Amino acid sequence: MPELPEVETTRRMLEPVLVGRVVRDVIHTDPERYRNTTAMLGKQIRAIERRGKYLILRLDDGLDCIVHLKMTGGFRTTELPFLEPPRFERLRLVLHDGEVSYVDSRRFGFWEVLPRNEWAHLGTLAKMGPEPLEDEFALEPFQAAMAKVSKVKPALLSQKPVAGVGNIYADESLWHAQIHPEASKLSAAQSKRLHTAIREVMTRAVAVGGSTLSDNSYQQPNGEPGYFKLQHAVYDRAGQPCPRCGSTIEKYFLAQRGTHFCPRCQPKP
């Protein structure tokens, strides 16, 4: 499930394939889900950026193409033309010197082409918090926000205190910081540990291409998996020993999300 590390990996791999190219065709059959994509025709892709879990293709004439991969979205690129469409292909970008395929088995992801930075109707994007791997992710404002939360994990998932944290990286970061997912009103020391943990977890995950959970979930655009799952301490490890203390990792549901934690390292407050 693409979170910041998976989306950033995707962005980096798409950059040399897309930037500078002109969009010759956009092929799909779902104009409700992939909105206004005909506006891309004939436009050059000037840059590909990322904001939280959103990809933003910057096009000629002041247009942005917003892409959200949601649960199962992803890209496939090849050096040669595709001999057959990749499995679960939903959209294909035809460029003057190649093609890029967008796949999404569950069809939760969406595309929308709109005038530059006109994101008001996408509330989560418009109100996105600071990027955790940039200097803008300052400690003091994060501590101030965390001092008010009622439950820390749902707060992280809101994208407001910090951008790009999803279910996997919330669980992993809270384990590293030794904070229970339902902890409220974090102390300055707790928030500092969490701030450090988010930066470290995200940095290490980006370095290895993100997390691939199973064959059908996220893959890098070249078809390779991401290797961060090998470093997961708690996520998808219920019943296995905590790497820090050896206690058995537990899983339960918090705000409708599978939540993994170590009951000894992350005691319930």
Place this chain on the structure above:
DNA sequence: ACTGGTTCCTGCGAGC
């Protein structure tokens, strides 16, 4: 302004 619940969608793995 918040919180909490529902919805979208479908492949897959577990269980029988």
Place this chain on the structure above:
DNA sequence: TGCTCGCAGGAACCAG
């Protein structure tokens, strides 16, 4: 082997 069934979850949306 083949079937059913519940799980996976980001974020838009809606109700309270």
